[in-house]
Amino acid sequence: MHRPAGLPKVRGVSTSSVPRPEPAAPSGPRRRPALARITRRPDPDGALPALALFAAVRLAGVLAVVLTNAHRGHPLVRNLAHSWDSRWYLHIATHGYGRLIWISPDGAVQTDWAFFPLYPGLIRALTALLPLTAGQAALLLAWAAAGAAAYGVYAVGHHLHGRGVATALVALWAVLPHAVELTIAYTESLFAALAAWSLYCVLRGRWLWAGSLAALAGLARPSGFAVAVAVALAAAHEALRRRGRVPAALWAGAVLAPLGWLGYVLWVGSRTDDLLGGYLKVQSAWDSRFDFGAGSLRFVKALLLHGGGFVYPAALVIVSAGVLLFALLCLERAPLALVVFAGVLVLLVIGASGSFSSKPRFLLPAFPLLIPMARALARTWRLRRARAVLVYAALTAVSLLFGAYVTAVVHSPL
Template identity: 75%
Template sequence: MSTSSVPRPESPAKFTPDRPAVVRRPPAGLLPALALFTAVRLAGVAVVVVANHAMGHPLVKNLAHLWDARWYLHIAAHGYGDLITITRRGAVQTDWAFFPLYPGLVRALTTVLPLTPGKAALAVAWTAAVVAAWGVYRIGDHLYGRSVATALVALWAVLPQSVELTVAYTESLFSALAAWSLYCVLRGRWLWAGVLATLAGLSRPSGFAVAAAVLVAGAYEAVRRRGRVPAGLWAGCLLAPLGWLGYVLWVGQRTGSLLHGYFKVQSAWDSRFDFGRGSLLLLKSLLLHGGAFVYAASLVIVAVGILLFCLLCLDRAPLALVVFAGVLLLVVLGGSGSFSSKPRFLLPAFPLLIPLAQALVRSWRSRPAQAVVVLGALTAVSMLFGAYVVAVARSPL
C-alpha cells in the first residue's frame, strides 16, 4: 500500500507531492455528481417529511432535536458545563462528552443570521454533507477516474444510515473534514492535511481516526524517502492529533483528572472500548431471543462493513484510506454503547465503498440495466430505513 495515488484510467500522470496548489476549474463530472447526491438526499428528506406527517411529528423539531442533537443545541446556546442529566442507573452525564466544533459553528451562524439554533444546526449539517460529497468525489476521481468517483458519491448517498446526513448531528461535518484531509494526504499537501485533521479531531470522539491516517501515511512516506521529506510533512503530522488531544486534555483539566477525565465522562454514557464484549453479547441475544428490527439491521450493516474492509485491503488502496476506515471499524467493533448507533459511526468510512463503486462501474459498462436496478434498490432501502429510524422507531441514533 502507498500514500501515492493510483493513476486514473483516463489520464495517467506522474505523482508530484510537493507541487504547489493552483486554481483549476472543477472536474468535468463534479457538478453532476453533487447534483445526484443532493437530489438523493432531498428525496430522503421528503420521505422523512411524509413519515413525520403520518406519525404527527413536527419536521424541523424531529430532525434538529433528536437524541444527541439536543445536547449540541444546548452547548451552542449556553456553552459547556450547564447541562447535566442523571440516568436511571445513577450515572452523571455531562455535556463535556460532546466535542466543540459543531456547536461552535451553530453558535456562529445564529450570531450572523436570523436563524433558530435548530435551523442553524441543520444548515451546517446539510452544507457540510455537500462539502463531504465533494471531497469524496475528488478522492475517487484522483485515484480511479470520473466514473468510479460518481459511483462512490452515489453509493455514499444511498447508504441505509445516510439519513444521518440530514439530521443535526456531527457526521456530515466530520466526513467533510476527513475527506478533504485524506485528499490532501493523497496529493502530498501535508500541512493542509494536518490542519484539517486538527479540525476533524475537534468535531467528534472518533476524530482521532483522521489523525491516525495522517500520522501513519506520513511515517510511511518518511521511511520511503529515507527521512528526506519536506518540512510541511513534519508540520502536518505534528498538527494532526492536536484538536482531539487538546479537547480531551481540556475536559480532563475541568474534571480534575487530566489524562482520565474525558474517558470517565464518556463512561457515564456507557461509551468505552470493551474489546467487543458488548457487541458479542448483543449478537448472542439476537440469535437466542430475537430483537428489534433496528438492531438486526445494524448488525447486518456492521457485518457488511467488515467484508468491505477486507475487499478494500485486497484492492491495495492507499494506506491513508485503509488506516482511516480501519480505525473507524475498530471503534465500532470494540466500542460499547447502543448498537443502533454503530451504523452512524461507520457513515464517515466512505473508503469502504470503493470496491463497490468499482464493481458498479463494471456492471454499468456491461449490464447497465442491472446497475440501475441495484442502485434503485439501494436508494429505496435507504429512504425507507431512514424514515423508519427517524420517524417511526425513534431509536437512539
C-alpha cells in the same frame, strides 16, 4: 567477431550497428502511469452530476421523513433538528458547556463534556451572524457540510480511479441505509467533510492542509483521532520511503493532525481534575468505552437468544457488511491513509461498547469502504446500464425507507 545468425553481411558496416526490430507492443489495455494517478485533480465540472445526484437522493430522504411525520401526526421537521444527540449540541451552542447533566437509569451522571465543540461552536457563530434559530443553523450547517463531504468523496475517488468510479462512490455513499443521518443535526456530515478533504490532501502530498483539516476533524467527534492516525502513519510511511529526505511541511502536518482531539480531551480532563483520565470517565458514564468487543459480543448473543426490533438486526447486518468491505479494501491495496482511516473506524465500532443501534452511524464517514463496490458499479454501468440502474434504484428505495423509519418511527438511539 561472429556474425549473429539471420543478419546479412554488409561490407564496411559492423553488424552490431544494424538496427534491431522494435519489440511488439503488449496486447491489452495499457496501465496508467502512477504519476498520472498522483497528479489527477478533483475535476469540478465532472463532479457536478455526482453532486446533483447526491443532493437529489438526500433531499428525497428529507422529504420521506417529512411525509412520515405528516402521516403519523408529528411535527414535520422537528426530529431533523431535535433528535437524541442533537438536543445536546443545541444546548451547548446556546448555553455553553457545564450547564446540562442527565442521570441515567443506572445512576450514571452524563454530562455535556462528552460532545466535542466544533459543531456547537459553528452553530453559535452562525446564529450570531444570521437571524436563525439554533435548530435552523444546525440543519443548515449539516446540509452544507454534507455537500462539501460529497465533493471530498468525489475528489478522493477521482484521484484514484477517475470520473466513473468517483461518481459511483458518491452515489453509493448517498444511498447507505443510514445516510439520513447526514441531513439531520448531527456531526457526521461535518466530520466526513473534514476527513475526506484531509485524506485527499494526504494523497496529493499537501501535508499542512492535511494536518490542519485533521486537527479540525479531531474537534468534531470523539472518533476524529482516526483522521490524525491516518495522516501521521501516511507521513511516517512517506518519510521511510524517501529515507527521511522529506519537506518540513510533512512533519508539520503530522504534528498538527492530533492537536484538535488531544486539546479537547485535555481540556475536559482539566475541568474534571483528572487531566489524563477525565475524558474517559465522562465517556464511561455514557457507557462508551473500548472493551475490545465484549459489549458487541454480548449484544449479538442477546439478539440471537431473545431477538429484537428491526433496527438491531439491521444494525448488525450493516456493521458486518462494513467489516467485509474493509477486507475487500485491503485486498485491493488501497492507499495507506484510506485503509488506516477506515480500519480505525471499523475497530472502534466493533471494539467499543454503547448502543448497537448507533454503530451504523459511526461508519458513515468511512467512505473508503465503498471503493470496491464503486468500482464494481462503474463496470456494471459501462457494460449493463439497465442492471446498474435497477440495482441503484433498489438501494435508493431501501435507504429512503430505512432512513424515514429510524428517524420518524422507532425510538432507538440514532
